[in-house]
Structures are given as structure tokens and as C-alpha cells.
Amino acid sequence: MSVNPQSKHDAVVDELYAEAGHWKINTGEEKIHAKRIPGKWRIWKWLASLVWLPFFLVPYLRWDDRQAILFDIPNRQFHLLGVTILPQDFWMLSLLLLFFAILLAVVTALAGRVWCGFFCFQTVWTDIFTWFEEKLEGSPQKRKKLDQGPLTFTKVRVKATKHLIWIVISALTGISFVAWFMDAYQLWADLVSFNLGITAVVTILLFIGGTYGLAGYLREQTCFWLCPYARIQGVMVDNTTAVPTYDFHRGEPRGRVKKGSSEAQRTTGDCVDCNQCVAVCPTGVDIRHGQQEGCITCALCIDACDAVMEKLDRPKGLIRYESLDVLNGKEERPLLKRPRVWVYSLVLLLSVIGIGYGMATLDAIEIKVIHSRQPLYVLQSDGSIQNKYTIKVLNKLTEDLQVTISAPDIEGLVLVGAEDPVTARKGMVTPRTLFVRIPRDKLKVESQPLVFYAETTDSSGKRLSSKRESVFIGPK
Amino acid sequence: MADNNPFPGENNTGHIWDDNLRELDNPAPRWWMIAFWASILWVIGYAILYPMIPGLSGYTKGIMGWTQMGEYKEGLDEVQMVRAEFETKLQGMTAKEILADEGLSSYTVASAKVLFGDNCAACHGSNGQGGPGYPVLADDNWIYGGAVETIEQSITNGRMGIMPAQANLLTDEELDKLAAAVMSGNPAAEPLFMEKACFACHGPDGKGMQALGSANLTDAIWRFNEADQLASVKQTIKHGVNDTSDPLTREAVMPKFGDRLSKDEIKKLAVYVYKFGGGQ
């Protein structure tokens, strides 16, 4: 007999329990060193982490002769490719924030803390930090030993390398953040010539401290005690939410596999109590106690358990994405029958439409019309009624413009003060006071709409215009 | 409680919520104590540097000599510095020159708002809309002329309208006729307008004379604008304006500001007023 199935089984069992005693459930007093194992969800996790790559790279993209995306705080402008957004258009930002808030809500309601488990910077950066830790210091057991062991030259070297790498990552994080707010190439030039402004330096230092401390030391404790989103998302999860769940119907009573025993005689459930799910958990949670606030739903325990089940030839999915309802034998409620899905989707749709509308109607010039309230109107000696307006011309371009203001062709209407064009200064609001006179007998109603037009051409000869409705008020 | 404490040996008080949120009874952490003592030191340092401890007859002044008033004045000086640039420019310019410069006239309008509010708004309304018995400044009707220099003069020297009371010179019938003629907008068509010498002040065409400050009787604007306009016109004809011999006379006095305000202030006000309705 070349391969004895029984002895192979025994070897698997040996390996399985070799480390079971090491895994602790996290109560905060001991540092969690999670085991890394390959698996499907591990791959998803890496892919999800990639969303942070643009954070580091996008600031270096150029558009025309400036940074493609730049939050220019000193000049109060936001450049997005060819578009410049001024504070006046920032209502779109609130829609964007609304969009992401609701996206978080809908994803959490359907699949638990996907944000926490896969996308959150806390999770991603910790993951990167521990990846280096593992590369340098070895497996969790070795790390623990190293931590407790005496101070040797190797220990100092390994630790110093690790901290250096951590600090480099932290510094890159801080610099990349600042690069969204000032010219990225200039930033590096200033940095290497020690010419960086104090705000940028302080921001980068704060980021270094924050990243290093949070991803290097606090790690899962951040999610346990510091982060408000943990609890906020916690309350969004309900019985219909599919989260990594231990199927206790199948798993219990758990029992260790005994060497030499055969599958057929087994009286225990499918859980072999190997503690692998605890071993891989970055927050040190035992998922077999049910969904709990420490669980960031990273699904790594699914990988761990599936690997064990595979080795023991038991069906996979003892731990799997499942809702409590389904686990308890209830039928899964279809997505379209859940009111939350509808409400959330509606809000998502509205905010997308709002942003789309805002971006589509972004004009290079924009006018606001302020009707003078006191007095609302003035009687003129020729019997006409005069209203006073302040026109504010916003010029979003980087050149001064000569803007002509006009009013519609109402019979007898006279526009005073718009004879010369307004010199609209670049990136600024320029006011102009105007008077409109309409003969009293031409006024049919006490208050009638009046549209003002602004027109100009930029240096390339492109025609730009904007209009704004106001009112003309007369006596009763 | 104590015997089934799920977290034994960690010094908790036995108060546990949500499975694992628990109240611990640990000494305050070192960093916290350091911060605590540091903040006490901070308070002591603050007390030495800044005014702080009240006493019976005052308070400790602190060695930095800082006062709230001082800081306020510094802030004020800063504002003055910004203004100074404009103000020196304005000094050498006439009101007309200021009006020709869009930037300077908007500065003037912004900075004269308070002046107008303090000195003029009580009668003329906060935006020149006028008040009962007081002329509107926002329209294009200027009794004494609407050029910015004339407005400057009106503010500096004040104005006092004169119209003699006609009560004793007109019969009721004549009064009715004249009033009706004035209401019609073409008083010159009424022979009494000549006969009674109204034209002497209001002009042969009834359009008034700015040099005298006599009202234009042909336009749409009434100097004494009342709900019953006919009665108002009659009242004015009968009792006149500022006629001391008639106790029922109308009062129309613009006080003189030349001795209350500086030349520059008056210049600014003239620009401000001119900008209400575009002047004349």
C-alpha cells in the first residue's frame, strides 16, 4: 500500500491541532497576531485594497498645464480634469457625501460591514503593515516568541527594518494626502529642498503619527473602541443581512477528530474545533459565538474553515455568507421585497441625478440677481416704476471677462447701468448695481418675473452665457 | 454578579452592557495623569501671563499686559490699514471722479452705509425710500438738483423750502381750481396759475426751478405724498411751506451737516445718495 488513507487522515489531524492551543479570543490585553492563509476571500480582499491605489497615484496626473484633480484651498477652487468647481457649486459635494453615506447603508444592510472588512483604510493599512510584519518576523508563533524573547542583534535588526518600512508607508500616505491639495510635483520639490510650508509639514507629520499608530499598534482596537462606524454599521445589520456566519446547526456539537476514528462512526457535528477560524481572524473574534461587534466581516474565517473542511473531505461552507433568517430555516426575502432596498436605492438615484445635473449645468459664468428690498420700487418723475438690482457676476475662468448684461424686450423697459460691460474678475464675483424702469401703464401685475441675461466671449472666442430670473415689483 | 463575571481578574466593576462593554476600575493611565498635571501647570502659567484672578478692587493684570480692549484696537487698526489705501485716494478726488471709478465707488458705498444710517436714515429711510413728509432719495426727482456736487451742497449747507401760505389770497373756488390744475399735471393751463403768480417760483411751465427748490408740478412725484393727494395739494397751497406766519404750514427743513461732518464724509455721503437711484 503506497498511501494509507488512514495515516493521511491522521497526519491532517495532527497538523490541524498542532497550533489550536495558541489561538486566543481577543479581550484586548494581548496583541492579536492573525495567521495568513490563502483563499478566495483573501484574493477579494487584495482586490478591494486596490481601490486605495488611486489615492497614491492620481495626484500625479496632469490635465492641460495643471494637476488633473486638485483641491486648491487657498484659491477656493476644485479642479476636476477640465472642470473648475468653485465654492458656489459645492452643494454637489453634499450630494456626493449623501451618496456615499447611503451606499454604506445599503451595502451594510445587504452584506454586513463590507466597508470594514474590505475597504476601510484602517483594515487595508493594517493588512499591509502585518503583511510586512509577517515577511520580516515570520508566522504568528514566531512573532510572539520574538516579542517575548531577549534583545538580540537579530531582533533589533528585524524590528528596526519593520518600523522603518511602516514609517515609510506612513510618510507616503501623508504626502499623498497633501498632494491632493497642492501641486504634487511641487510638493516633492519643496519636500526634498526643505521648503515645504508649515501646514503641509504638520499635516504630513500628523498622518505619519496617525498611520503608524493606528495601523501599527492600535489595529483591531481601533475598530473595537475608537471607530464610530463600527457601531453605526452594527445597527444597520438585521436578520436578513448576509454576513459571515457559522452554521451551528451543522457544526454543533463540535468535537475534535480523533486519530484512527472513521467518518462513519462520527457522532459530533462538522466543526472540528481546530480554532483555525479564530487563528486567521484579524480582530481575534470567535465567529462560532455568532455575529458580534468585533467582527468586521472580512470573511477570512470562511477561507480558513473551507480549507479545513476540504482537508477532511467534509462539505465546505460551515462558515459562509448567510443571513440569520436563512440559517434558522426562514425563506430568504427577495431583494425587491425589502423596503430598505427601495428607499436606499431611491436616495442613491436622486443624489446621482443631482450631481449629474450639477455637472451638466456647470457654466463658466454665472449670475445671481439680488432684488433690492427696501424700497421695493421707486416712482420716477416720468411716472415709470424703478426697481434696483445688484447683479453678481461669477467668473469661473482664469481670465478676466467683459460681460454684457441685458434684460428682455418688455415694452417700455429701460435698463440703466448696463451700458458698459461688467469687468468680471477671474475666479471671483463682481457686483454691479442696475436699475430697471417700466412705465406704470405697462405694468399689468404687482410682481412680474424678469429674466436677466449675461453674455460674453472668452479669449478663444467661445460664447458664454448665463441667465437668472428675478422679479419686477410695482405698486398694487 | 461577581461569580459569573465573564471577564474575571480584570478589575471590572461588574457593570457590563452589550456583552462586553464594561466599566473598569483601573488607575488613570500615565499619559492622562501627565496631561492632567500639564494642564494645571498651564493654568498657573496663564495666570502669570494674562489677566485672570478677580480681587475686591480689580483683578490681576498678568505680565504680558494683554487686554481685550487692546486686542480690539489692534483689530481696528488692521481694518484702518486696509481702508487707508482707499481713504487716501478718496481724499484727493472729487465726488464726480469717485463716481467715474467703479471700484472706488463701490468702496465708498460700502463704507458710507454707516454714515448714512447714523445721519440721514432717520428722515430719508435706511435706503433713501423717504418717509412721511420727507423726500425720497432713490428716485430721479431732485428738487434742488441731482448732480453729485449739488447733493454735496445740500448736505453741507442744508435746505429750507419756502412757499408762502395762500389762505388769505385765494377764495375757496380759486383754491379748488388751482388744486385741480396741479392734480392734472398741467397747471400752466389754468389762468389762475399766472394770475396768482404761482409761475414766479414754479416756472411758467410749472416744472419748478431747482435754483429755488420749487417743486416740479408736472411730474408724477409729489413732494408731500399722501393718500388723499387732492387734499394734500390744497393743504400745501393754503398753508405754504415753512411760512412762519401760518401755524398750519408744512415743515420742510434739511439741517446743515457742514459743521457736523467732515468734507470727506459729506463727499462719501453724496456718492452714496447719488447711487441710490442713479442721481440726475
Ligand code: SF4
Ligand atoms: S470598525 Fe471602523 S476602523 Fe474598523 S474596519 Fe470598520 S470602519 Fe474601519
Ligand code: SF4
Ligand atoms: S470572525 Fe471571520 S469575518 Fe469576522 S472579522 Fe474574524 S475572520 Fe473576519
